[in-house]
Amino acid sequence: MNIEEFREFGKASVDYIADYFENIRKINVMSNVEPGYLKKELPEETPLSGESWQKVLEDVDKVIVPGLTHWHSPNFHGYFPTANSFPGIVGELFLSGLGCISKDWETNPACVELEVRMMDWLGKILGLPEEFLNETEGPGGGIIQNAASEATLVGLLCGKEKTVKDTVLSSNLTEEYIRTKLVAYTSKESNSSVEKAGLLASVPMRLLPTDENGSLRGHTLFTAIKKDKESGLIPCCVVATLGTTGTCAFDNLEEVGEICHKEGVWLHIDAAYAGAAFACPEYRYLMKGVENVDSFNFNPHKWMLVNSDCSAMWFKDTKSVEKAFKVKSTLPKVPTFEPEIHHWQIPTTRRFRALKLWFVLRIYGVEGIQQHIRRQIGLAKFFEQLVTSDGRFEVCISSMGLVCFRLKGEDCLTRALLDGVSNRKKIFLMPYILREKLVVRFVICSRFTQKDDILFAWNEIISVVEEDVYPCTKNMSKDMTMKQKVKKKSKPSILKSLDPSNIRSTI
C-alpha cells in the first residue's frame, strides 16, 4: 500500500466509522449470529497475493459488523461503559499512526513528558492528594497502565515486596520463610481480577464478607488480619474497591485505610469505573480516607471518554515501586529525566497513550467531563423513577450510572424478563444475584444514550413483561407452579451465566 492508497483507505475508514455512529440507533444492540459464524465466512488460509483495501472494508461491513455487540449503542446497558469519544478515537489513530513507543526519556521525550503531565492533570481533576502527583516534591507519582487488572497486580506486587523487605529488617525471619507466609485481602464483591492478581502474585487472597450494602468494613478487615497474624501469617496488601462491578458499592475507605495504616499493610484502590465520578466534587466524600492509600487506580477508558486502553495509577511512594521492580536495562543507559516512570509498570515499553488522554482532556475540558458524568447519573435516576413508578417492580440498588431492579415475586419472573429481552435483542441487560435474589443490572453506558433511549428501554421491558412474562403466569394450569410455567416459555440465553458454578460472589 502506498501513501496515496493509505490516505484513501484512512479517509474511507473514518467515513465508515462516522456513518456507523450516525446510524447506531437503527441497529439492534445484539447481533443475530450463531457461535462459529465467522468460520463459514472466512477462507481457511491467508490470501496468497494481497487484496485491495476496498475489499477488506467491504468485508468489515459484511462479516465483522453483523457479529458485533454494539457497546456504544444507546441501548447497551450491560457491564460498565467502555469509553469512546471522537477525540479519543482520533487520539488512538494518532498514537498508532505516529507509532512510537517509549521506555526511558530518550526513547521518546514527548511520550514520557506528556504522560507525566497528563497524570498530574488527571490527579487534580479527581482531587487526589498532592502527594500522589508527579510534580509534587517527594516520592509520589502517576503512570498510565493498560488495565485495572494489571494495576491491581502491580499494587499487590508492590505490597508483597515492601512487606518482605520490611519484615526481613524488623525480624529474624528469612526472606524465603516470609514469602511463604504472606496473605492479602479484598471483599467478596471485588472484581474477579483481584482474585486473579492473588493467583498471579502467589499470594492467597482472602475474599472477606461485606455489609448489607456491599461495602467492606473496618471491623471485618481487622478481625481477619488479627486471626491471620495469630496463626503466623503476614498480611501484605488490601485491595479495596470504590464502585464494585456487581452493584457499584463503595468499601469504607476511611475505616479500611486506618487499619492498613496502623498495620503497615499496602492499600490499593480499585476504582476502575466509579473513580471518574470524583471529577465531580459532590462525589468525593466516597473517597474520604484516601490519604492512607498506597496506590490508586481508575480507568479513563471506562467512564471518562478515553478509548481503551488507558488505566490511570498513582503511587504515594514510587521508591517502593522501584525497589520492587527496578532492574538494569539490557542496553547500557544513563538516566536523563526524572521520574523514570517505565520502572512502575510490568511491560518494558509503553504505547503513547497519553496522547489520546490529552486530546480528550483538552477537547472536553473539566466541565465537559463533569457534564458527561452528571448527565449519565441523571439518566440512571430517570430510569430509577420509571421503575419505582410501576408497582410490579422494585428497585434494589441505585448507585452512579447503575440501577439494579427486579420484578416483585419469585425469581422466575425476572428470569423470564431477562430471557425475553435477550431474545428480542433490542436492549442489552445483565443479570446479577443480589442478596440471593435475581436482579437486572441496568447501566448507562453509551455517551449517545438520551432520555428517549431510556424510555425506549423501559417500554421494551414493559412490553416483554406484558407480552411474555405475565401471560405466561396467567395461563398457568392449577398443577403447575409459576416457576415451571415461566421456565417453559424461556429459551436458554445470557442466563446460562447464572449457573452457580459461574458465580463468584454475591452480597
Ligand SMILES: Cc1ncc(COP(=O)(O)O)c(C=O)c1O
Ligand atoms: C471494579 C472493577 N475492577 C476491575 C475491572 C477490570 O477492568 P480492566 O478491564 O481495566 O482490567 C472492572 C471491570 O469492569 C471493574 O468493574
